[in-house]
Amino acid sequence: MQRDTTKRFYAVHSWVGAITAVLIFIIAFTGAVSVFGRPEIKTWAHEVSHVPxxxxxxxxxxxxxxxxxxxxxxxxxxxxxxxxxxxxxxxxxxxxxxxxxxxxxxxxxxxxxxxxxxxxxxxxxxxxxxxxxxxxxxxKDLADFIITFHADLHLGDPIGLLLTGLLGLTLFASIVTGVITHRKVLKEAFTFRPFRSLRLLFTDSHKVLGVWGLVFNSAIAFTGAFLGLAVVLLLPAAAYVSFEGDLDKMVETYLxxxxxxxxxxxxxxxxxxxxxxxxxxxxxxxxxxxxxxxxxxxxxxxxxxxxxxxxxxxxxxxxxxxxxxxxxxxxFSQLGGAAGPILDAMFPIHFGNFGGTVVKLIWFVLGLGTALLAVSGSMIWVERRVHGSSGSLSVASYRRISRFTVGACCGVVLATVTLFHLQLFVLPQVATTQTWLMGTFFGSWALAIVWSMLRTNDYQTTRELLGLTGAAAALVPIANGFVTGNHLLNVFSGGHWVVAGVDLGLLLLGAALVVIALKLPSQRPLRKSENRQSASPSSGLSGDLAYPEASTS
Amino acid sequence: MSEDTLFPRPVSRVLAATLGVLITAVLITTAMPVYVPFSQASSVVVPIVLFPVTWLLIFLWVLFEQKMWRAWLGLLALSGLHLGLILSGVGVL
Amino acid sequence: MVWTVLSLGMMLVAAKLLAGNGRSAAGWALAFASAAPLVAIMNLAKAVFIWLALLGLAGFAVTLATGLTNRSQGQQASAES
Incomplete structure (x- = not known):
């Protein structure tokens, strides 16, 4: 009976994760960037505010x-x-x-x-x-665009906020079912074996990111669900009961x-x-x-x-x-009771803007961890179906899903970096900034997805997209220096510290992406034992369920 | 054991776990101020803050309930009860 | 900022000790003691949130570093042409 229960939790975790992985990656990644949206990236984007x-x-x-x-x-x-x-x-x-x-x-x-x-x-x-x-x-500038995209995927109120709010709920469900499924996960908290096999790389990464990000991810999921759903659904519903649907009157009464x-x-x-x-x-x-x-x-x-x-x-x-x-x-202290302190904490905990630059950096790194948690789970799911015995679709179908995942995830990172170049070279000269932002972001994202879908080797595509993104990011500080005259080498005389911080961050991230792209394999490494495993006649779930325990042997 | 055996009647179950659970959780959260023993503002805010927990508990229950008729009955009972509380609070009932 | 960085440093050392031995008394003591610099300069709720975040960051950093530098944990996967 307990084994069946664990299997059910595992199946829920697996399917909720598989369906929402790409969207969670997108929202988590843009969320991590949004931590520095205001005022850092906004300051970077406007030359008038470079020197405080x-x-x-x-x-x-x-x-x-x-x-x-x-x-x-x-x-x-x-x-x-x-x-x-x-x-x-x-x-x-x-x-x-x-x-x-x-x-x-x-x-x-x-x-x-x-x-x-x-x-x-x-x-x-x-x-x-x-x-x-x-x-x-x-x-609008790139900071406004990225923050709005994180909040509602540019689908507006109420559809966009509902969707991101629901994704907060599904992330919450994934976290709880993941913890229940992997009961030994605390013992394995320090286990990370990236060189032993591809499967262990994916599963250890997923577990390490899950364990160490547990508190952060739970807080983000919880507060994210609240922020997405409260305004468009729950508060209007509450106003219907007590204030005849007049939300403004309810706010005016309580605040x-x-x-x-x-x-x-x-x-x-x-x-x-x-x-x-x-x-x-x-x-x-x-x-x-x-x-x-x-x-x-x-x-x-x-x-x-x-x-x-x-x-x-x-x-x-x-x-x-x-x-x-x-x-x-x-x-929200006017609310009194427990409500005030709870609401006062919700926004800062989600945005990470309550403790200066160091806390923002922590939130940024942990936010990237949330994004990688989603995509590593997706890789495990695909891997077991393309090279294992799970799944009811054809191998070709799972490969298409994999290619889409690579294009969508790597593509959103690339699209975000292109906005920095757009901000420097185009936006100050045009009136229709939103049109340019939308066109550049979604256009470059779509191109990345199309490129990925046309290619047959996911590993090579990942290297190409990450390498391109890294190079583009590393070029931003140089471009900024040419366009505005404010760069890393004259920060002491210029006093543009925030700009230098953003430039340095892009340079370091760009370099890291290029190094990762060069070190990634250009095709899937195989072991003989994986060939034997893929031939074993186990049912989808029992084969999958043996997998978490088998990984510790 | 296949997924169909673990989760009988998958189509009905997915419908219940998505739309059914969301509607029920929203109705419960909206009606809670009627019976929770908090101050006026807290009785509205605390259920809203706890919405993810409310949703998750019902979501997992629906997925794990072996008999779908019991799951739907439970959702309908919870929704009906709380809708009744809402309508009585509004003055319709 | 300085106190938060100090707290992170203490947490990293604690994580390194606990990675080697999950029952290390020194590790656990240092992990909890790393909250002290934060509690000294900010209110308790804020200190707790930051401490929990640092715990996750430090644990992840130590695990990542140990895994990437310790190739003897297993053979490197061989590529098939």
Missing amino acids: AELDPLRIEQVLREDAATVPEAYLDNIQVLMPGVRRRPVLSVQFDREVETADGRTEHHIIRFDHDPKTYELVDRLEGEPREVFENEP PLNEPQKSGIPAELKIAEVLSAVDQPENGPIVSAQLLTGTDQAGVAHVYTLAGDGIGGETHRYQLNGTVLESVTSQ
Whole structure:
């Protein structure tokens, strides 16, 4: 009975993994890259932010007052100042928000946004419209593209988010069934025999990545499922029960903005003292500041910072009159009970943005591990069917699946690297950035898949695609140096540390991929014992089930 | 032992394990605020956060249940019960 | 950053000791002690998350390095022309 149960868990693990492997690889890989999406890759992508700007509260206040003087009074009750080079903005943005009641009683927002050069504070752009419209129309860069692709595969809301959320669930199921199936896996945690046989290379890799990535992968699967499904499915469902389907009303009830009551006494717009008060070593970097009824004596400021000593970002609420600190709260602490700390932890744990560059590096490496876990499992599944006794399809069919897997997985890595070149040479010169990003990414990915499907030797194809990707990645720093003048050799004089970090990362990864491509075999190595195993008349699953125990002999 | 013996009625089982489990898990999560003993916000948030666990437990149960009629009956019973709680919470029932 | 790197260093040594002997008292002690630099500079929840991630990273790194450098674990697979 116990053997049957283990067989069932193994079959579930095997089939869930086989079906979702390529998608999990894609999402895990782009997720690993997205860890450095904001602000590192975004900073790299925009020459204006290569050298970080020092926070000058007085200049920011001056710019705020100049911009405010040009907008109607109705826009002055909700103002946001978004800092450059911290999260999403390469420039300094001042955004004025007006609420409008529609004929059917709903509330819509209309914004006017001023973008300023982060060093000279010169106005570089002015945008106006509904927030969603402004966001969709503004030029995109490779960081936006990769992050959005990771979040919803560019399939949008709700299909894309549902799909990535469901993949989080299936990854969770794979992890749990994998642990139950491989009960000896903790004893084998340090076992890695890459030179003994191809089969042991695949299975040991899968087990090592699975064991050591267990906590990380579980956290990512859990939080990823939440992030994908909560917004499009679970929160609207909850709102249906308690708030007649009005999600905005539910959010406003649980997370009220606490707008102050106007006193009627006018005040001059100010922000400098508040920014200076928050800009301290014990606080995380300032992301943005929001002024509510800032032209009234009763006005307040909410200053949002990244994680300092804690795990999540913080909101510092100040009375503008006298710059009096009212509270320092986390994003969801208003919820109270267990809900607040849980939600505060969900986003930072998934994004890895709670502990500076070192934690981001850890999340990046472990994220690549998640991607390799999926693809190593896929290799095991295919290997047992092409060269073993499992499976009901023809060997040719399994070989096609293998070729598709190689093309899709290696291709997405290649496509991501091509975006760096696109960002340097094309995007600053075109208005239709999203079209170029989509075309280049999906075009190069498709070419990789077609190339792989046309070839007959997976091993050679893998070498070719990895080698090409490695060379392309290693060339990015050189290209960056030619285009922008900022490169690794002049970082000490130039001060473009973030750019140098991204360049160095691409150089090292590129070199590593080239070395791996050169060391990989150009065809499948065989052992005589594998020929004998493939002839054994075992049923699919019992043959497979003997395999985990047999690997330790 | 073949996979068909381990998982009888595979088509019905896959349908139950995908659509059936997802719908049931969503209904359970949506109805939980009615009966979990937490504060107002926590009673909504905690079931949503625990959704992956809820889904996984039902998913594994459906896959491991030998008789498909029991699996479908269980899904329908859980869904029906929680849908009833939702509708009573909304005021329809 | 320095404290996180120190914690990682301690964890790598612990992993190396435990790879050689899973019951090594020194290994286990060092593994848990590696949390100390993190707890000293950040709140407990944050320290625990980072420590768990470092545990995975260190274990993987030591296992990978040991496997790649220890060819005596088995014969190299022979290629068939």
